[in-house]
Amino acid sequence: MRHEYDQRDSYDEEEDGGLDLVDLVFAILRRWQIIILIAIPVVIAGAFYASTRPTLYRADVTMMITNPNAAATIGATDIYVNEKLTLTYTQLVKSKDIMARVISKYDLADSPGGLASRVHVSSVEGTAFMKLSYTSGEANLTAPVINEIANEFIYKIAEVVKLRNITILERAPGAYQLPKKRGTIVVAAIILGLALGCGVAGIIELIHKKLRKSSDIEKVLGVKMLGMIPEIDTSKKAKEGEENNE
Structure with a gap:
Protein backbone atom coordinates (compact mmCIF):
# COMPACT_ATOMS: atom_id res chain seq x y z
CA MET A 1 0.00 0.00 0.00
CA ARG A 2 1.28 3.46 -0.82
CA HIS A 3 1.88 5.82 2.07
CA GLU A 4 0.88 9.44 1.72
CA TYR A 5 3.88 11.62 2.25
CA ASP A 6 3.68 13.57 5.47
CA GLN A 7 4.32 17.20 4.68
CA ARG A 8 5.68 17.73 8.17
CA ASP A 9 8.78 15.76 7.15
CA SER A 10 9.56 18.13 4.30
CA TYR A 11 12.99 19.65 4.46
CA ASP A 12 13.28 23.33 5.13
CA GLU A 13 16.78 24.72 4.70
CA GLU A 14 16.05 27.69 6.93
CA GLU A 15 14.77 25.61 9.83
CA ASP A 16 16.95 22.48 9.69
CA GLY A 17 20.13 23.55 11.45
CA GLY A 18 20.86 20.37 13.39
CA LEU A 19 18.97 18.35 15.97
CA ASP A 20 15.58 19.71 16.94
CA LEU A 21 13.77 18.83 20.16
CA VAL A 22 12.03 15.78 18.69
CA ASP A 23 15.29 14.52 17.20
CA LEU A 24 16.97 14.96 20.58
CA VAL A 25 14.27 12.95 22.35
CA PHE A 26 14.57 10.08 19.86
CA ALA A 27 18.37 10.31 20.05
CA ILE A 28 18.16 9.85 23.82
CA LEU A 29 15.86 6.86 23.37
CA ARG A 30 18.19 5.32 20.79
CA ARG A 31 21.33 5.93 22.83
CA TRP A 32 19.98 5.14 26.27
CA GLN A 33 22.66 2.48 26.80
CA ILE A 34 25.41 5.08 26.34
CA ILE A 35 23.64 7.50 28.69
CA ILE A 36 23.35 4.84 31.38
CA LEU A 37 26.97 3.72 30.95
CA ILE A 38 28.18 7.31 31.40
CA ALA A 39 25.78 8.17 34.23
CA ILE A 40 26.52 5.09 36.38
CA PRO A 41 30.22 5.88 37.07
CA VAL A 42 29.39 9.52 37.84
CA VAL A 43 26.62 8.52 40.26
CA ILE A 44 28.87 5.91 41.92
CA ALA A 45 31.63 8.50 42.33
CA GLY A 46 29.17 10.99 43.81
CA ALA A 47 27.76 8.43 46.21
CA PHE A 48 31.27 7.38 47.27
CA TYR A 49 32.26 10.99 47.89
CA ALA A 50 29.07 11.62 49.87
CA SER A 51 29.55 8.52 52.02
CA THR A 52 33.24 9.17 52.73
CA ARG A 53 32.96 12.93 53.25
CA PRO A 54 34.62 13.78 56.58
CA THR A 55 32.76 15.40 59.44
CA LEU A 56 33.61 19.10 59.69
CA LEU A 178 28.41 21.27 59.49
CA PRO A 179 25.80 19.35 57.47
CA LYS A 180 27.29 16.82 55.06
CA LYS A 181 24.52 17.28 52.46
CA ARG A 182 24.87 13.71 51.23
CA GLY A 183 21.47 13.71 49.55
CA THR A 184 22.26 16.91 47.67
CA ILE A 185 25.58 15.49 46.47
CA VAL A 186 23.95 12.27 45.20
CA VAL A 187 21.18 14.17 43.41
CA ALA A 188 23.76 16.49 41.83
CA ALA A 189 25.77 13.45 40.69
CA ILE A 190 22.68 11.90 39.10
CA ILE A 191 21.84 15.12 37.26
CA LEU A 192 25.44 15.56 36.14
CA GLY A 193 25.71 11.96 34.95
CA LEU A 194 22.48 12.16 32.93
CA ALA A 195 23.48 15.53 31.48
CA LEU A 196 26.87 14.18 30.36
CA GLY A 197 25.23 11.09 28.89
CA CYS A 198 22.65 13.13 26.99
CA GLY A 199 25.38 15.44 25.74
CA VAL A 200 27.45 12.54 24.42
CA ALA A 201 24.33 11.03 22.80
CA GLY A 202 23.57 14.35 21.11
CA ILE A 203 27.13 14.65 19.79
CA ILE A 204 27.00 11.09 18.41
CA GLU A 205 23.75 11.87 16.63
CA LEU A 206 25.18 15.06 15.14
CA ILE A 207 28.19 13.27 13.66
CA HIS A 208 26.19 10.20 12.63
CA LYS A 209 25.69 10.04 8.85
CA LYS A 210 22.87 7.49 8.67
CA LEU A 211 19.69 8.67 6.96
CA ARG A 212 16.76 8.49 9.37
CA LYS A 213 14.04 10.77 8.00
CA SER A 214 12.55 11.61 4.63
CA SER A 215 13.91 15.12 5.00
CA ASP A 216 17.43 13.66 5.13
CA ILE A 217 16.86 11.91 1.79
CA GLU A 218 15.46 15.08 0.22
CA LYS A 219 18.48 17.01 1.43
CA VAL A 220 20.92 14.55 -0.18
CA LEU A 221 19.06 14.05 -3.48
CA GLY A 222 17.78 17.60 -3.83
CA VAL A 223 14.31 16.44 -4.97
CA LYS A 224 10.89 16.13 -3.39
CA MET A 225 9.69 12.76 -2.14
CA LEU A 226 6.47 11.54 -3.70
CA GLY A 227 5.62 8.77 -1.27
CA MET A 228 6.86 6.19 1.20
CA ILE A 229 6.78 2.39 1.01
CA PRO A 230 5.99 0.83 4.38
CA GLU A 231 8.29 -1.82 5.79
CA ILE A 232 6.85 -5.31 5.29
CA ASP A 233 7.81 -8.23 7.50
CA THR A 234 8.27 -10.95 4.84
CA SER A 235 8.92 -13.70 7.38
CA LYS A 236 5.57 -13.03 9.04
CA LYS A 237 3.76 -13.00 5.70
CA ALA A 238 5.40 -16.29 4.67
CA LYS A 239 4.42 -17.90 7.95
CA GLU A 240 0.80 -16.75 7.56
CA GLY A 241 0.79 -18.16 4.00
CA GLU A 242 2.02 -21.56 5.18
CA GLU A 243 -0.68 -21.65 7.84
CA ASN A 244 -3.36 -20.83 5.26
CA ASN A 245 -2.09 -23.61 2.93
CA GLU A 246 -2.37 -26.09 5.73
Whole structure:
Protein backbone atom coordinates (compact mmCIF):
# COMPACT_ATOMS: atom_id res chain seq x y z
CA MET A 1 0.00 0.00 0.00
CA ARG A 2 1.28 3.46 -0.82
CA HIS A 3 1.88 5.82 2.07
CA GLU A 4 0.88 9.44 1.72
CA TYR A 5 3.88 11.62 2.25
CA ASP A 6 3.68 13.57 5.47
CA GLN A 7 4.32 17.20 4.68
CA ARG A 8 5.68 17.73 8.17
CA ASP A 9 8.78 15.76 7.15
CA SER A 10 9.56 18.13 4.30
CA TYR A 11 12.99 19.65 4.46
CA ASP A 12 13.28 23.33 5.13
CA GLU A 13 16.78 24.72 4.70
CA GLU A 14 16.05 27.69 6.93
CA GLU A 15 14.77 25.61 9.83
CA ASP A 16 16.95 22.48 9.69
CA GLY A 17 20.13 23.55 11.45
CA GLY A 18 20.86 20.37 13.39
CA LEU A 19 18.97 18.35 15.97
CA ASP A 20 15.58 19.71 16.94
CA LEU A 21 13.77 18.83 20.16
CA VAL A 22 12.03 15.78 18.69
CA ASP A 23 15.29 14.52 17.20
CA LEU A 24 16.97 14.96 20.58
CA VAL A 25 14.27 12.95 22.35
CA PHE A 26 14.57 10.08 19.86
CA ALA A 27 18.37 10.31 20.05
CA ILE A 28 18.16 9.85 23.82
CA LEU A 29 15.86 6.86 23.37
CA ARG A 30 18.19 5.32 20.79
CA ARG A 31 21.33 5.93 22.83
CA TRP A 32 19.98 5.14 26.27
CA GLN A 33 22.66 2.48 26.80
CA ILE A 34 25.41 5.08 26.34
CA ILE A 35 23.64 7.50 28.69
CA ILE A 36 23.35 4.84 31.38
CA LEU A 37 26.97 3.72 30.95
CA ILE A 38 28.18 7.31 31.40
CA ALA A 39 25.78 8.17 34.23
CA ILE A 40 26.52 5.09 36.38
CA PRO A 41 30.22 5.88 37.07
CA VAL A 42 29.39 9.52 37.84
CA VAL A 43 26.62 8.52 40.26
CA ILE A 44 28.87 5.91 41.92
CA ALA A 45 31.63 8.50 42.33
CA GLY A 46 29.17 10.99 43.81
CA ALA A 47 27.76 8.43 46.21
CA PHE A 48 31.27 7.38 47.27
CA TYR A 49 32.26 10.99 47.89
CA ALA A 50 29.07 11.62 49.87
CA SER A 51 29.55 8.52 52.02
CA THR A 52 33.24 9.17 52.73
CA ARG A 53 32.96 12.93 53.25
CA PRO A 54 34.62 13.78 56.58
CA THR A 55 32.76 15.40 59.44
CA LEU A 56 33.61 19.10 59.69
CA TYR A 57 33.07 21.52 62.56
CA ARG A 58 32.91 25.30 62.60
CA ALA A 59 33.26 27.93 65.31
CA ASP A 60 32.62 31.68 65.03
CA VAL A 61 33.93 34.76 66.83
CA THR A 62 32.22 38.15 66.51
CA MET A 63 34.37 41.28 66.76
CA MET A 64 33.72 45.01 66.53
CA ILE A 65 36.00 47.74 65.24
CA THR A 66 35.75 51.08 67.04
CA ASN A 67 37.33 54.45 66.45
CA PRO A 68 38.86 55.66 69.74
CA ASN A 69 38.84 59.27 68.50
CA ALA A 70 35.13 59.18 67.61
CA ALA A 71 32.44 60.86 69.64
CA ALA A 72 29.98 59.01 71.81
CA THR A 73 27.44 58.91 69.00
CA ILE A 74 28.40 57.06 65.84
CA GLY A 75 27.69 58.84 62.58
CA ALA A 76 27.87 57.92 58.91
CA THR A 77 31.52 58.99 58.70
CA ASP A 78 32.49 56.69 61.56
CA ILE A 79 30.72 53.76 59.93
CA TYR A 80 32.53 54.48 56.64
CA VAL A 81 35.92 54.59 58.39
CA ASN A 82 35.14 51.37 60.27
CA GLU A 83 34.18 49.63 57.02
CA LYS A 84 37.52 50.58 55.47
CA LEU A 85 39.33 49.35 58.57
CA THR A 86 37.42 46.08 58.31
CA LEU A 87 38.70 45.54 54.76
CA THR A 88 42.24 46.20 55.93
CA TYR A 89 41.95 43.98 58.98
CA THR A 90 40.50 41.17 56.88
CA GLN A 91 43.87 40.80 55.17
CA LEU A 92 45.81 41.18 58.40
CA VAL A 93 43.96 38.48 60.32
CA LYS A 94 45.31 35.81 57.94
CA SER A 95 48.92 36.93 58.21
CA LYS A 96 51.59 34.25 58.50
CA ASP A 97 52.74 35.64 61.83
CA ILE A 98 49.34 35.13 63.46
CA MET A 99 48.88 31.69 61.93
CA ALA A 100 52.37 30.59 62.99
CA ARG A 101 51.75 31.61 66.60
CA VAL A 102 48.48 29.69 66.78
CA ILE A 103 50.06 26.62 65.18
CA SER A 104 52.91 26.75 67.68
CA LYS A 105 50.60 27.12 70.68
CA TYR A 106 48.31 24.19 69.80
CA ASP A 107 50.99 22.14 68.03
CA LEU A 108 48.86 21.88 64.88
CA ALA A 109 50.06 19.68 62.05
CA ASP A 110 49.45 22.40 59.51
CA SER A 111 51.22 25.20 57.66
CA PRO A 112 50.36 28.90 58.07
CA GLY A 113 48.87 28.92 54.59
CA GLY A 114 46.82 25.79 55.24
CA LEU A 115 45.45 27.17 58.49
CA ALA A 116 44.64 30.50 56.89
CA SER A 117 42.72 28.76 54.09
CA ARG A 118 40.25 27.41 56.66
CA VAL A 119 39.73 30.79 58.32
CA HIS A 120 36.92 32.85 56.82
CA VAL A 121 36.54 36.56 57.58
CA SER A 122 33.28 38.34 56.81
CA SER A 123 31.89 41.77 57.61
CA VAL A 124 28.33 43.01 57.99
CA GLU A 125 27.69 45.78 55.47
CA GLY A 126 26.92 49.10 57.05
CA THR A 127 28.31 48.07 60.43
CA ALA A 128 31.67 47.73 62.15
CA PHE A 129 31.18 44.05 62.94
CA MET A 130 33.54 41.31 61.81
CA LYS A 131 33.02 37.58 62.06
CA LEU A 132 35.89 35.12 62.13
CA SER A 133 35.01 31.52 61.26
CA TYR A 134 37.23 28.47 61.38
CA THR A 135 36.45 25.05 59.90
CA SER A 136 38.22 21.92 61.08
CA GLY A 137 37.78 18.19 61.45
CA GLU A 138 38.65 18.26 65.15
CA ALA A 139 35.71 19.21 67.34
CA ASN A 140 37.77 19.85 70.48
CA LEU A 141 40.22 22.23 68.84
CA THR A 142 37.96 24.24 66.54
CA ALA A 143 36.66 26.73 69.10
CA PRO A 144 39.99 27.21 70.97
CA VAL A 145 41.86 27.81 67.72
CA ILE A 146 39.51 30.52 66.44
CA ASN A 147 39.45 32.19 69.85
CA GLU A 148 43.24 32.24 69.89
CA ILE A 149 43.32 33.64 66.35
CA ALA A 150 41.07 36.48 67.57
CA ASN A 151 43.40 37.15 70.53
CA GLU A 152 46.51 37.15 68.35
CA PHE A 153 44.74 39.41 65.90
CA ILE A 154 44.07 42.00 68.62
CA TYR A 155 47.71 41.86 69.70
CA LYS A 156 48.83 42.27 66.09
CA ILE A 157 46.60 45.33 65.61
CA ALA A 158 48.01 46.94 68.74
CA GLU A 159 51.53 46.20 67.50
CA VAL A 160 51.05 47.45 63.94
CA VAL A 161 48.49 50.26 64.25
CA LYS A 162 49.47 51.25 67.79
CA LEU A 163 45.78 51.32 68.68
CA ARG A 164 43.50 49.01 70.54
CA ASN A 165 40.41 49.75 68.51
CA ILE A 166 39.00 46.26 68.12
CA THR A 167 37.21 44.18 70.73
CA ILE A 168 35.72 40.72 70.93
CA LEU A 169 31.95 40.82 71.36
CA GLU A 170 31.29 37.11 71.36
CA ARG A 171 33.82 34.33 71.67
CA ALA A 172 33.24 30.90 70.21
CA PRO A 173 31.59 28.88 72.99
CA GLY A 174 32.04 25.65 71.08
CA ALA A 175 32.08 24.11 67.64
CA TYR A 176 29.02 23.02 65.71
CA GLN A 177 28.93 20.28 63.11
CA LEU A 178 28.41 21.27 59.49
CA PRO A 179 25.80 19.35 57.47
CA LYS A 180 27.29 16.82 55.06
CA LYS A 181 24.52 17.28 52.46
CA ARG A 182 24.87 13.71 51.23
CA GLY A 183 21.47 13.71 49.55
CA THR A 184 22.26 16.91 47.67
CA ILE A 185 25.58 15.49 46.47
CA VAL A 186 23.95 12.27 45.20
CA VAL A 187 21.18 14.17 43.41
CA ALA A 188 23.76 16.49 41.83
CA ALA A 189 25.77 13.45 40.69
CA ILE A 190 22.68 11.90 39.10
CA ILE A 191 21.84 15.12 37.26
CA LEU A 192 25.44 15.56 36.14
CA GLY A 193 25.71 11.96 34.95
CA LEU A 194 22.48 12.16 32.93
CA ALA A 195 23.48 15.53 31.48
CA LEU A 196 26.87 14.18 30.36
CA GLY A 197 25.23 11.09 28.89
CA CYS A 198 22.65 13.13 26.99
CA GLY A 199 25.38 15.44 25.74
CA VAL A 200 27.45 12.54 24.42
CA ALA A 201 24.33 11.03 22.80
CA GLY A 202 23.57 14.35 21.11
CA ILE A 203 27.13 14.65 19.79
CA ILE A 204 27.00 11.09 18.41
CA GLU A 205 23.75 11.87 16.63
CA LEU A 206 25.18 15.06 15.14
CA ILE A 207 28.19 13.27 13.66
CA HIS A 208 26.19 10.20 12.63
CA LYS A 209 25.69 10.04 8.85
CA LYS A 210 22.87 7.49 8.67
CA LEU A 211 19.69 8.67 6.96
CA ARG A 212 16.76 8.49 9.37
CA LYS A 213 14.04 10.77 8.00
CA SER A 214 12.55 11.61 4.63
CA SER A 215 13.91 15.12 5.00
CA ASP A 216 17.43 13.66 5.13
CA ILE A 217 16.86 11.91 1.79
CA GLU A 218 15.46 15.08 0.22
CA LYS A 219 18.48 17.01 1.43
CA VAL A 220 20.92 14.55 -0.18
CA LEU A 221 19.06 14.05 -3.48
CA GLY A 222 17.78 17.60 -3.83
CA VAL A 223 14.31 16.44 -4.97
CA LYS A 224 10.89 16.13 -3.39
CA MET A 225 9.69 12.76 -2.14
CA LEU A 226 6.47 11.54 -3.70
CA GLY A 227 5.62 8.77 -1.27
CA MET A 228 6.86 6.19 1.20
CA ILE A 229 6.78 2.39 1.01
CA PRO A 230 5.99 0.83 4.38
CA GLU A 231 8.29 -1.82 5.79
CA ILE A 232 6.85 -5.31 5.29
CA ASP A 233 7.81 -8.23 7.50
CA THR A 234 8.27 -10.95 4.84
CA SER A 235 8.92 -13.70 7.38
CA LYS A 236 5.57 -13.03 9.04
CA LYS A 237 3.76 -13.00 5.70
CA ALA A 238 5.40 -16.29 4.67
CA LYS A 239 4.42 -17.90 7.95
CA GLU A 240 0.80 -16.75 7.56
CA GLY A 241 0.79 -18.16 4.00
CA GLU A 242 2.02 -21.56 5.18
CA GLU A 243 -0.68 -21.65 7.84
CA ASN A 244 -3.36 -20.83 5.26
CA ASN A 245 -2.09 -23.61 2.93
CA GLU A 246 -2.37 -26.09 5.73
